[in-house]
Amino acid sequence: MTTTAQKYETVIGLEVHVQLNTASKLFCSSANSYGAEPNTNVSPVNMGLPGALPVVNEEALNYAIKIGLALNCDINRFVKFDRKNYFYPDCPKAYQISQFDYPICKEGHIDIDKEDGAVKTIRIHRAHLEEDAGKTIHLDDCSIVDYNRTGTPLLEIVSEPDMNSSEEAYDYLQKLKLIVSYLDVSDCDMEKGSLRCDANVSIRPAGSTELGTKTEIKNMNSFKAVKAGIDYEVKRQIELVESGETIVQETRLWDEQKQMTASMRSKEEAHDYRYFPEPDLVPFTLEEKIINDIAATLPELPEKKLKRFIEEYSLKPYDANILVQDRATAQFFEDCAGKLNDAKKIVNWLNGAVLKEMNERKASIVDLNISPDNLVELITKVEDGTVSNIVGKDILTKMIDTQKSAITIIEEDGLAQVSDDSALEKIVDQLIAENEAVANQIREGKDSAIGFMVGQAMKKTQGKANPKKIGELVRRRLLDGP
Amino acid sequence: MISEDDVKKVAALSRIHLTEEEIPQFTKNLESILTYIEKLNELDVADVEPTSHVVPLENVHREDVVKPLLSQKEALSIAVEKQDGGFKVPKVIE
Numbered sequence: 001m002t003t004t005a006q007k008y009e010t011v012i013g014l015e016v017h018v019q020l021n022t023a024s025k026l027f028c029s030s031a032n033s034y035g036a037e038p039n040t041n042v043s044p045v046n047m048g049l050p051g052a053l054p055v056v057n058e059e060a061l062n063y064a065i066k067i068g069l070a071l072n073c074d075i076n077r078f079v080k081f082d083r084k085n086y087f088y089p090d091c092p093k094a095y096q097i098s099q100f101d102y103p104i105c106k107e108g109h110i111d112i113d114k115e116d117g118a119v120k121t122i123r124i125h126r127a128h129l130e131e132d133a134g135k136t137i138h139l140d141d142c143s144i145v146d147y148n149r150t151g152t153p154l155l156e157i158v159s160e161p162d163m164n165s166s167e168e169a170y171d172y173l174q175k176l177k178l179i180v181s182y183l184d185v186s187d188c189d190m191e192k193g194s195l196r197c198d199a200n201v202s203i204r205p206a207g208s209t210e211l212g213t214k215t216e217i218k219n220m221n222s223f224k225a226v227k228a229g230i231d232y233e234v235k236r237q238i239e240l241v242e243s244g245e246t247i248v249q250e251t252r253l254w255d256e257q258k259q260m261t262a263s264m265r266s267k268e269e270a271h272d273y274r275y276f277p278e279p280d281l282v283p284f285t286l287e288e289k290i291i292n293d294i295a296a297t298l299p300e301l302p303e304k305k306l307k308r309f310i311e312e313y314s315l316k317p318y319d320a321n322i323l324v325q326d327r328a329t330a331q332f333f334e335d336c337a338g339k340l341n342d343a344k345k346i347v348n349w350l351n352g353a354v355l356k357e358m359n360e361r362k363a364s365i366v367d368l369n370i371s372p373d374n375l376v377e378l379i380t381k382v383e384d385g386t387v388s389n390i391v392g393k394d395i396l397t398k399m400i401d402t403q404k405s406a407i408t409i410i411e412e413d414g415l416a417q418v419s420d421d422s423a424l425e426k427i428v429d430q431l432i433a434e435n436e437a438v439a440n441q442i443r444e445g446k447d448s449a450i451g452f453m454v455g456q457a458m459k460k461t462q463g464k465a466n467p468k469k470i471g472e473l474v475r476r477r478l479l480d481g482p
Numbered sequence: 483m484i485s486e487d488d489v490k491k492v493a494a495l496s497r498i499h500l501t502e503e504e505i506p507q508f509t510k511n512l513e514s515i516l517t518y519i520e521k522l523n524e525l526d527v528a529d530v531e532p533t534s535h536v537v538p539l540e541n542v543h544r545e546d547v548v549k550p551l552l553s554q555k556e557a558l559s560i561a562v563e564k565q566d567g568g569f570k571v572p573k574v575i576e
Contacts, residue, residue, distance in 0.1 A: 022546050029549040038567035039558060043551035047560075059546035080534045087497060089571045102534075137568070144568035147557070272495055282539040 004242060008203045010234050011211060012169045013125075013161035016176060017154045018186045019132065019194040020063045025151035026131045027054030027097060027281075032153070034192060038146035046131075046151035048093035053280050056081075060153040061104070061284070063185040064129050065294045067155055068105030070179050070301060071124055075291050079104050080283040081129075084273045089145050090133040098156075100275040102283075103128035110179070111303070112171040122172045123160040130154050161200065161211065166230040173197055173226060178302050182327050190222050197226050201233045203241065212237075213247040217261055220254045229254040233261050305330055313343035322351045329355075329365045335372035336379075345379055353393045357400055368400050378406035386416050391463050415464065421473075424457075424465060428473045431456050442478045450474050484513050 025032050028045035044052035061079075068075050082100035108124035132152035137144045157176065163169045177188050177195060187194040202214035215237070220229045232254075237247050252261040300308070302324045309320040309330075323330050329350060336346045354375070357368060378399065382392040387410060395409050402409070410416055431453055432439045441449040450471055457470040489509045493500045500508060554567055563570040 024546050024548045028551065029544070029547060030551050031548045037554060039554045039569070042557045047552065047557060049560075056543040057546050058543040061543065085495075089569070089574055136574075138573060141573060142563075142565070143571050143573050144565055145571055146568050272491075274495065277534045279535070282537055282542050283534050284541050284543075 004238060007206055008234075008238055008241075009206045009208070010164050010166075010230075011161045011202045011204060011214075012163040012166070012230060013200040013214075014159045014163070014169055014172060015198045015200070016157045016159075016173065017132075017196040017198075018067065018157065018180055018188065020060055020153040020155060021184075021186050021194075022057055022059045022063065022153055024057055026057050026060050026129070026153035027151055028052075030151065032151075034187075034194070036148055038144075038148060041148045042150070046092070046147060048091075054097060054278075056281060056284075057153065060129060062290075062294055063153070063183075064104045064127070064155050065286070065291060066183050066185055066298065067157075067180055068108065068127055069291075069295050070183055070298060071105070071108040071110060071127070071157070071176070073105035073108030073124060073127060075286060076102055076104055076106060077286050078102055078283060079286060081278040081281045082275045083278050084130075084275055086273060088133070089143060090136050090150070092134075092147065092150070096131060096133065097278050097281070098130035098275075099128035110172055110175050112168060112175055120162075120168065122162045122168070125158045125160050127155050127157040130156060161202075161214075166227045166234070169199060169230055170223060170227045173223060178325065182299055182301055193221075196221075199226065199230055199233075201230055201237070202247070203234060203237045213249050215247065215249065215261075216251045218251060218253055218264075219256075221256070225254055225256060228259060229261060232259065236261065299327070302327075309333075313337060313347075315343060315347055319347045319351055322355070323347065326365065332365050332372055332375075336376050339372060340376045340379060342379075342383075345383065346375075349375060349379055349396075353396050357396065361400075369403060370396075370399055374399060374405055381406055381410060385466055385468075386410065388458075388463060388467060391415055421469070424469055424473055425477075427457055427460060427465065428453070428470065428477055431460070432474075432477060439478055442474065484509060484516060 020032075022032055024030060025041075025043075025046065028043040030043040030046060031041045033041060045054050065075055080099070080102045081097050083095040084098045084100070085095045087094055103126040105127035106125070108127070109121050110124065111119050111121050114120055132149050132154050134145050134147040134150040137146070159172065163172055180186055180195075181188045189195060190197070197220060199217045199220070200214045201217060202212035204210060204212040215233060217229045217233055220226045233252065240247055248263075251264045253264055254261050306317075306320050306324045309315050309323060310317055313320075315323070323333050333343075333346060333350055336350075337343050340346060354365070354368070357363075358365060361367070375396075378392060378395060381387055381395075382389055387395065395406050395415065398404070398409050398413075399406060404412075435453070435456065438449050438452055442453070453474045454467050454470045457465045458467060486505050486509050489500070489505055489512065493508075558564045558567070558569070561569045
């Protein structure tokens, strides 16, 4: 049976804005920083004062080229800027300097992994440099404008309409963020607005090759919102078509509270941008050498790193994939692997206890301020039985809190496991005497009851007993005869 | 041909107020300018690169260095109204 949803195919294209983290703005020397007092990082250029002239920030061009290369784009050798005209208080010049017909990057692609193991290529149409607008806060009776963000360099990356589900759009956005995050050119933080995503969504009868009327969804401020916004819009469009109505081409805003999209109802003429070449900026001819020099600075990208980790360290794809999600963690792993020849153990710690500490503290691996040497030392102490795995995790927490080494903490807190047979034998004998019923069960062959004894021993010694040894001793005492 | 509706639209986009008398007048003026420019179409430019800029310069850029430019006080000195360090404007929601 064909459901209503299966009768239609969804077509999605994404427009992603990446804020570049250059020191200064795109066309003037104002600081490009987040969170300053309102209107303190402003200049005559971004205030649109008469006579002020823009000059392109060389680094912003370099960052744009770097992203373009990482996204498999062609870099246009001829680059020019254009004016996009509109009236709105967030833009004092009444035009945004953008790129119209000669974007800096074109025709790239990102590969995403499908659930069935297949790879799907999402084409990138173009990526162009432009300046960000100011921030407007709407109050009851007025709006307040802060021009600190005005002129922040943005790279707008426009995909082809190659995605056919909200999951694919989500995966594309994740992959895009991951790649850009490896380049050190943006904070890529959707909540802070340094990564923003608009979606063009349409539906068509399954099997059709013609594009349906699209709507553009804006204001989705998290990865979750992007998925929810697209899902809502697809459902809305199908319902419209099913009830015989037509879809209107328009911009719709995602409402996070109501979990729905609503028409922006902007005036038609607002979209008549009347692009023309920016007379205040001369064009650029990019030399082959500049592009090659930037290409040489590209780090190993996540896809390649993932493949190498699986091959070189025999990691499971699942584990390796978690590691490469963060470039610093991947580097930390390699540093540890150079000191301890047990990649599997290192991954277990990094993707387990260390990742948990990072999440709980909302900190990066660098913020934890532990070195690969520190972690390797801790892992070694757990592996040689000095401390148990559980105590090891507590030591990790303490290492981060106190910035002391694992060995220092073990010594200071007397955490070394008791592995000495005579001491443990005493404890085991005591336990057998105290828990006669359990001891009898073990004698009758109930293996699982051994765990109870081990647990009791750990309790008695505050976690310091070597659990493996305890298990062995209990067995020897009760099963091998006196 | 340029119509009075075209003139009204361009005026609205440019935020220029035209009186009822000015509309036919500007329509006539723009019409004659466009007719004059039409003459250029007589030239064969098939092999000519479009000019994006008339100044014989290219690759002008600056280093990525921060310089203090305007203080909040200086920036707000041109504000008609201000509030909480920001420019206060009539409420506009697109």
